[in-house]
Amino acid sequence: xxxxxxxxxxxxxxTEASPAGMRRRLDPRRWPWWAQTLAVYALARAWSALVLVAxxxxxxxxxxxxxxxxxxxxTGLVWDATWYREIAVDGYPTVLPTGPDGAVQQxxxxxxxxxxxxxxxVMTVTGAPWEVAGPTLALVVxxxxxxxxxxxxxxxxxxxxxxxxxxxxxxxxxxxGSPAGPVLQAAYTESLALALVAGTLVLVLARRYAWxxxxxxxxxxxRAVALPMVVVVLVHAACRxxxxxxxxxxxxxxxxxxxxxxxxxxxxxxxxxxTICGAVTGVPDAYLLTQAAWRARPDVVPVLPxxxxxxxxxxxxxxxxxxxxxxxxxVAVLLSPPARRLGPELWAWTAGYGAYLVGVVEPGTSLxxxxxxxxxxxxxxxxxVRRRGPASRAWLALVLxxxxxxxxxxxxxxxxxTPRPGGRRDPRHGPSWEGSVQPLDWTPDIPTSPAxxxxxxxxxxxxxPGTKRRRAPMAAMKPRTGDGPLxxxxxxxxxxxxxxxxxxxxxxxxxxxxxxRELGEALTSVVS
Numbered sequence: 079x080x081x082x083x084x085x086x087x088x089x090x091x092x093t094e095a096s097p098a099g100m101r102r103r104l105d106p107r108r109w110p111w112w113a114q115t116l117a118v119y120a121l122a123r124a125w126s127a128l129v130l131v132a133x134x135x136x137x138x139x140x141x142x143x144x145x146x147x148x149x150x151x152x153t154g155l156v157w158d159a160t161w162y163r164e165i166a167v168d169g170y171p172t173v174l175p176t177g178p179d180g181a182v183q184q185x186x187x188x189x190x191x192x193x194x195x196x197x198x199x200v201m202t203v204t205g206a207p208w209e210v211a212g213p214t215l216a217l218v219v220x221x222x223x224x225x226x227x228x229x230x231x232x233x234x235x236x237x238x239x240x241x242x243x244x245x246x247x248x249x250x251x252x253x254x255g256s257p258a259g260p261v262l263q264a265a266y267t268e269s270l271a272l273a274l275v276a277g278t279l280v281l282v283l284a285r286r287y288a289w290x291x292x293x294x295x296x297x298x299x300x301r302a303v304a305l306p307m308v309v310v311v312l313v314h315a316a317c318r319x320x321x322x323x324x325x326x327x328x329x330x331x332x333x334x335x336x337x338x339x340x341x342x343x344x345x346x347x348x349x350x351x352x353t354i355c356g357a358v359t360g361v362p363d364a365y366l367l368t369q370a371a372w373r374a375r376p377d378v379v380p381v382l383p384x385x386x387x388x389x390x391x392x393x394x395x396x397x398x399x400x401x402x403x404x405x406x407x408x409v410a411v412l413l414s415p416p417a418r419r420l421g422p423e424l425w426a427w428t429a430g431y432g433a434y435l436v437g438v439v440e441p442g443t444s445l446x447x448x449x450x451x452x453x454x455x456x457x458x459x460x461x462x463v464r465r466r467g468p469a470s471r472a473w474l475a476l477v478l479x480x481x482x483x484x485x486x487x488x489x490x491x492x493x494x495x496t497p498r499p500g501g502r503r504d505p506r507h508g509p510s511w512e513g514s515v516q517p518l519d520w521t522p523d524i525p526t527s528p529a530x531x532x533x534x535x536x537x538x539x540x541x542x543p544g545t546k547r548r549r550a551p552m553a554a555m556k557p558r559t560g561d562g563p564l565x566x567x568x569x570x571x572x573x574x575x576x577x578x579x580x581x582x583x584x585x586x587x588x589x590x591x592x593x594x595r596e597l598g599e600a601l602t603s604v605v606s
Contacts, residue, residue, distance in 0.1 A: 111232075112225055115250050119224045122254035123217060123263050125482055130260055133489045138496050154209030156495070159265035161186055163208045166194035166201070174359050174367065179590035182367040187355045192299040193267045212265030220262040220269035224250050226276035230424065231457050233283045238419035238461050248460035248474055249453065256456070257484035258447035260493065268450050271301040275451050278307060279423055282314055287336030291343035298347025302438075303451060305348035309430030310423050311341045317422050373440050383440035408432060416461040424454040443492050 102108055106117060127149065134152045139145040142156045155163070165186050175183045193215075200211040231246040232239055239245050253272075254262070261268045274297040281290035298304040315337045322329035352365035361367065373383065388397035411417060412429050420428070431452050439448065449455070463473040565576040565584075573594045576584040589597065 111228060111247070114247055115224050115228045116221055118247065118251050119221050119254050122251070122259055123220070125255070126260040126263060126485060129486055129489050130263075130493075133486075133494050136490075136496075137494055140495055150209040150213065153213040153260075153264040155265075156493070158189065159212060161189045162194040162197070162212065162265055162267075165189060165191060166198040166208060166212075170358065172358060174361055174364055177590065178592045181590070182364070182371055184371045185368055187359070187365060187368045188372065190267065190300050190302070190351055192296060193270050196270070197265070208265070213263055216261075216265060216269040217263045219273050220254075223262075223269055223273035223276055224254060226273055226280055227253060227453050227456075230276045230279045230283070231454070234279060234421040234424045235419060235454075235457060236421065238416070238457060241419065241464055242461055242466065242470065245457055245461055249456040251474070251478055252456035252460050252481065253450065253453045255478050255481040255485070256450060257481060257488045258450055259481070259485055260489055261447050261450070266447075267301055268447055271297065271303060272451055272453065274300060275303070275427070276453065279310065279427060282310060282340070282423055283421075285333070285336075287333075287340045291340045294340070294344050295347045295350070298350045301451075302348075302351070303431065303434070304344060306427060306430035306434045307344040308341065308348070310426045311337060311344055313422050313426035315341075380437045384436060387441050405436075411455075411458065414458065416458045416464075419461065420454055420457060424457070428452050428454045428458075446488060446492075 106114060109117070130152055131149055134149065135146050137145060137147060137152065140156075142160060143151050147155075153159070170186050170191075174187070175185050177183050197208065197212045197215050200206065200215055201208065204211065206214070228246040228250050231249045235245070242248075253259075258268075262272075263269075274293050278290050278293045278297065281287075281293060294304055294307050297307070318327055318329050318333065318337075321327035352363075355365040355368070356362040384401060385398065388401035391397065392400045412425070412432070417425060417428070435445070435448060439445070459477055460474060463470045564578060567574050567576075573589045573591065575587045575589065577587070578584050
């Protein structure tokens with residue numbers, strides 16, 4: 079014992095069992111990065127769970143389940159989760175369903191197989207039902223995704239992290255707490271796709287090209303978002319080649335072969351599922367025909383759906399101007415200082431993925447959750463205030479508070495399905511009109527977003543193996559157009575009717591030949 083200790087003036091460091099030691103252990107700032115990441119993710123998911131439970135109390139009965147459904151049913155048996163459940167239980171049809179006009183109707187081929195197959199494995203091992211296994215797997219995979227997001231930002235944005243060391247954790251908080259964050263704990267593919275995107279970027283940054291080829295192929299069986307990885311690989315290769323010419327890197331034959339293989343895997347993963355779909359059904363363009371069943375246009379075409387929606391929202395003149403302004407804002411964000419501080423791979427993914435969405439996606443409410451995969455934008459938002467100290471903390475607190483509030487709005491307005499005055503809300507206008515179940519006794523009013531084209535809804539439910547598919551005859555309602563007279567024209571395989579409305583604009587309804595004939599007979603019987 080030292081003289082100081084003997085005199086009662088102890089200089090020993092606090093032990094782990096002492097109050098001071100316990101406070102240090104409980105201080106989140108002293109936790110390892112992975113514990114901080116998981117803690118932030120857990121807090122975000124707890125908030126989303128509270129929001130989902132609260133909103134579920136106001137959910138009316140639907141074909142998916144009773145009013146005020148329990149949490150498991152509300153995250154595992156609604157919207158697209160029902161399609162994934164069908165795939166896990168029954169697989170895919172070998173024959174595409176078609177309507178009286180020969181058009182392909184909505185069917186499971188629009189949804190990719192990896193997530194439902196993984197859930198089926200969990201169900202087999204644990205005996206848990208889909209509504210428990212699906213959301214639970216998504217929740218756990220979401221935690222893995224957050225660890226990979228943290229790693230990708232830490233390794234892929236060294237300049238930004240050097241300027242703000244807390245940026246990786248702040249990015250996790252922004253992404254986990256984003257408006258569509260609740261889908262990370264629902265039976266959706268967002269968690270798995272985010273984990274594969276971030277994991278692929280981490281592997282590319284670590285130059286593990288063979289492993290990255292495996293994750294990008296898995297991504298191609300999870301969501302239709304693998305093609306933008308081609309941009310990432312090309313940018314990464316260009317950066318390595320430039321560094322090699324400067325003598326700052328060794329770019330040997332093994333690296334070249336690895337990148338060529340990764341590039342081939344990224345390209346193949348972008349067409350793998352459509353190819354499989356065509357091979358199984360015997361219809362080469364089966365995937366595109368299936369996707370067209372959810373679109374306002376009868377065919378899958380690039381870019382033009384964005385112009386259609388812009389014209390519907392802001393008119394024939396204002397629409398293109400507004401769309402150009404939005405694209406200019408997007409470019410400005412990508413060229414902003416916080417975005418330029420991202421590493422080339424993270425920047426390339428964000429830019430390539432954004433361009434891909436504009437090129438192939440029909441814009442709608444699903445864009446909110448699609449934005450989760452552009453996770454480097456979370457680093458851009460969190461790093462918008464570069465100065466350390468109270469200013470950056472206040473900015474992050476504001477962003478997180480706004481995200482929490484928007485989660486409430488997103489869940490209430492888009493996840494909840496309720497009738498609307500003067501008509502019934504069409505499930506196609508929910509968080510994903512790429513694939514949703516329509517209750518047969520619901521009729522839509524004028525849509526607030528572009529409605530899909532299908533005239534028949536998938537209505538197979540959980541009543542048992544004897545449950546039959548029933549047809550809900552319904553013309554597809556499309557975006558309003560500008561002013562004009564009553565018009566009826568034949569466009570492709572459909573008949574399009576434009577009806578002038580009070581207050582301006584025209585309602586656009588697409589019918590098949592049978593529906594047009596029935597409408598004509600009904601109108602004749604009324605006016606004769």
